[in-house]
Amino acid sequence: MFVGNYLIGLREGLEASLVVCILVAYLVKTGRREALRPVALGIGLAVALSVAFQAALQLTENELTFKATELLGGSLSIVAVGLVTWMIFWMRRTARFLKSELHGRLDSALELGSGALVLVAFLAVGREGMETSLFIWTSVRTSTDGSTQPMLGALAGIATAVVLGWLFYRGAVRINLAKFFTWTGAALVVVAAGVLAYGVHDLQEAEFLPGLTSQAFDISSWYDSDSWYGTLLKGIFNFQPDPTWLQVGVWLLYLIPTMAVFLRGPKAPAPAPAPAAAVPTAAKSE
Template sequence: MLGAFLIGLREGLEAALVVGILVSYLTKLGRRDVLHRLWIGVGLAIALSLGIGALLTFGSYALTTQGQELIGGLLSLAAVALVTWMIFWMQRAARNLKKTLEGELDRALAQGSLWGIVIVGFVSVTREGIETALLLWSMVESAGSAPQAIVGALLGLTISVLLGWAIARGMVRLNLSTFFTWTGALLIVVAAGVLAYGLHDLQEAGVVPGPFSALATLDPATGAVGVGLEGFPFGYAFDVSTIIAPGGTLATLLQATVGFMPEMTWIQVIAWALYLAVVFSIFFSRMTAGRPRPSTEPSPSPAQGAS
């Protein structure tokens, strides 16, 4: 529920801010007559996102078990790629987001096309909608708690819409840079967990080597799949299922937030650690690069200032 709430809050607020900018600009231009076209685009984007979520949820039932694992693993990797790209895109585009959106509206209005405004509204919301659908589906698949995830996502989306409305009205002041920095960092951790579970699915499908394939690393003493150093590289890195029960409250909470599973393979652990190390390094280096550097020039003395 916590991970789903975070996703709904961040992605919903991004979409709400984008729509707020577009509505405010059209109102400022005195073109409220085309607002209905913008809302048509937003509605189509929401419908597409819900359709993708429904297709992922119900379409997988027609597949074989191996097919479900394969599709689930590939879609989890796609969700991680999309989330990672969107985090860096927002980090780069946030400063000029308003100018970019207003420019898109100016071009659509200049062309005088009915579909121009619809497309601007559709594209502006579709990015967050598809990302939310993919990531939530991957989280539900990994944690296996659909009702809690849906409640968390709806709660986050509701709060994000109210926040977006309050910000647009000037009723709430929110440091968006700080908000997106912290939620971006938390989303990176969530995405690392989705990556680990996606690789687990692909290992179960036999696409990636692991304990479920003929390449499994066996413990020479017992002949079973190795655990720890005896399981490197295609066995289990650890197995604490006797301490943390799989499917229990603690296991579900850890899996939905940081991607921890009581039993994880070496490939899962290595991929999880590498993703966090690489993505966090880039994330924080870009964040630092975007901050203004203090001036190194000496300030003029009073005598110099008076001369």
């Protein structure tokens, strides 16, 4: 689970770091340093909300019965996969225009005052934080042995993203963001497929979906979840040695078409039609 959650923390954290980097750099370069304080306040509120949301999810889980917990976990897993899938495709489409889009929002907020600046920073960072909290929570739930690896992976990814964001701001790092988000997006599609399958398993244990005893295969007798390959398969694919047919079907139905559409990329704009050639006057008269 370390690798999968590291990718989540890195991807979501880097998006938030880039947003902060763009906002701060724009204000500094345009001589509007007085606006940095409300922007920092908005960022701080977004981080606080994300932490509070994570804590609320944990407290709610601790107060529920087993079936209710499984129903909540399975439902939120599906919601998290939906949000992350939307985020992956949105970032793939808008990565090249993110900077100009944020500049436009910031210009409008500067005209409205400090409250608008707080709101812009809060919304820009808060969305990433809420998605990260939900997806990490659902991933941590799949670690049934109480391991701290999922949370450590997520924190390591976020820490890496913060460092990269600072380096971007300082101008020390130049990478092709479109390619970066393409490769990490493809990896997250695989991670999300595993989370979705595990969410379906939770709903089966809650008796919300049928087929809990209908297993596609069972290799538990020789599969070692603590081995290097077990750790790798669990961390990247959320592999389970005894999945149900419904889990396998959902995994395939999500992974194959989603990956195919994602790798195909956004459609290129249609070329403008060539202007019609002018007809000579003499030809017209004839």
